[in-house]
Amino acid sequence: MSLQYAILLFIVLLASTTMRNEAIPGGWTPIKNINDPHVTEIANYAVTEHDKKTGLNLKLEKVISGETKVVNGIIYCLNISASDSNKHNIAVLERQQFRKLTSFAPLK
Numbered sequence: 001m002s003l004q005y006a007i008l009l010f011i012v013l014l015a016s017t018t019m020r021n022e023a024i025p026g027g028w029t030p031i032k033n034i035n036d037p038h039v040t041e042i043a044n045y046a047v048t049e050h051d052k053k054t055g056l057n058l059k060l061e062k063v064i065s066g067e068t069k070v071v072n073g074i075i076y077c078l079n080i081s082a083s084d085s086n087k088h089n090i091a092v093l094e095r096q097q098f099r100k101l102t103s104f105a106p107l108k
């Protein structure tokens with residue numbers, strides 16, 4: 001087996017393992033301590049980002065519930081209530097110092 005072939009095989013195996021991990025259902029873990037300052041920080045980040053995008057001036061009221069999932073970083077999926085007295089479901093990807101709001105939707 002040539003070295004190039006071995007390297008290629010390794011990359012293919014690595015890629016398929018990564019994809020398999022992401023596809024595993026039930027990979028979500030409920031957040032037990034919903035008052036964790038870091039969870040509040042993530043929720044505040046989501047509301048602030050949403051405000052920037054929409055020009056609204058919402059504030060976080062509280063985090064109701066949430067789940068996390070590890071995928072080359074952590075996805076936080078949170079149910080929050082905001083100052084518009086509506087409930088929202090938000091998702092934030094956090095990878096080291098990097099954060100991205102990936103979803104901000106009404107929760108019925």
Ligand SMILES: *[C@@H]1O[C@H](CO)[C@@H](O)[C@H](O)[C@H]1NC(C)=O
Nearest residue numbers: 065066067077078079089107
């Ligand atoms: C958000 O609330 C809905 C409705 O109560 C629930 O089905 C869902 O599991 C909650 N999601 C999270 C991330 O807590």
